[in-house]
Amino acid sequence: MNFKEKLNKGKFVVTVEITPPRGPDPLKLIEKIKELRNLVDAVNFTDNPSAKLRMCSMAACKLSLDLGLEPVLQITCRDRNRIAIQSDLLGAHALGIRNLLLMTGDHPIVGDHKEAKAVYDIDSSILIKVVKGLNEGIDINGNKLNGKTEFFFGAVVNPSAIPLMPQLKRFEQKLKMGAEFFQTQMIFDIEKFESFIDYTKMFDSIKIIAGIVIIKSRKMLNYLANKVSGVIVPDWLVDKIKRFSKDEDIEKFGFEFAVELIQKIRQKALCSGIHIMATRNIEDIKNLLSLIKN
């Protein structure tokens, strides 16, 4: 079964977010892919996350595909206009890439090329519509293509956004445009996530994959809270982490916290799977997955 079939048949999926390397050398990436191969259902390759230069997601997806791990191509509107995005999508399809995660993308000003021209010719909602069109064999202007793509395309949502309503309206809009699954921003508050899930029940057979992060250190949590766009870390969690004196205690707590979240999600059958984010170390993913098996 592929990722799409697993989601549609109701299997609880595990995806992981991997950032392609900062440079031309793919060896470590290949090692990571090999290790993840039998651990997860699909791997998302990010598109220059936080607007910091990385190898392109499409190349990482192709490497992964060749190694037998199903990729999710993340594509943002930050660096490419509508011509380039459609062209990349057609190329990705020719390479065998089928899963997409479509988003607007962090602004260059938060990244390591602050002087770059921000493109944003279209936004994520329009991009979703564009992909739906490609699947019907037409481009953004309605011109016929020489075939239809078969993309399985998802979008992102942040159930912890403050204020929440404008974010939910975007979510509904993305759903209306045809998004087939959603991967959420990192979840720290199970209550907030539950109330989001309650709200989504008004829509039919919606596929939501919850963003999970393993907190490894105080520094990492502070980075997520202050430097990563859209991530909302609740104050009580920051306070809790402050109380630990040793790094290994934070790491232990980080694993327990992630495990507890996942167990609650599974027990209550809240959503279709989990998406492990912001983790560099494959060992951590292995540990987390072995902990939730028990």
Added chain:
Amino acid sequence: MIVSKRKPLKELENLIRNYESFFLVGCAECATLCGSGDDEALLSIKEWITKSGKTVTGWFTPKVGCQILGTKRQINQYKESLNQAQCILVLSCGAGAQTITELFEDKPVIPVNDTLFIGNMRRFREFEERCRACGECLLGITNICVITLCPKSMLNGPCGGYKNGKCEVNPELRCVWIVAYEILEKRKLLEKFYENLHGPKDWSKSNSPRALRIEGKD
């Protein structure tokens, strides 16, 4: 108005390095409101130049620096001091500077200011960008320009980057889509707004260079 600001003196120093005598041109419109092309600005540049041992042969402030023919008529009376100058320094926006370049093809023209944006003045010399001259005004939808005020020019609501209602790009500012959302909500237009997807925007309407010639009435 067109908001402009004097270049850093270091950059100007480099630009005028090879010249000894200058004629200064200001502008009585936007650049005067911005304090980048008024009498005070002209005098301060004059002082800075003379301090470095160079000469200012004269100065002049056109009524509307971006009016080519009007400025041509007005500047004629300064012919003599213009002839004495090796170089003309213009204290206006880029449009005003190019009026002068067009009128004096044989003399180097150097802009003293950087042109920043089309904006409004809130208080004295406090300016805010409001319009990107995109060629297709969408203000009718939200009444605040999301093309200009959203750094991603989002057309369909906020991106996922805002935190506590603040913009990802400038956390000092409220996300303009949160503001727009509140406007739509107050006017009970939210549901209608979300009935359809907006865009993709026709950016060909802002392909440069643009020109406009109005002939007769519609």
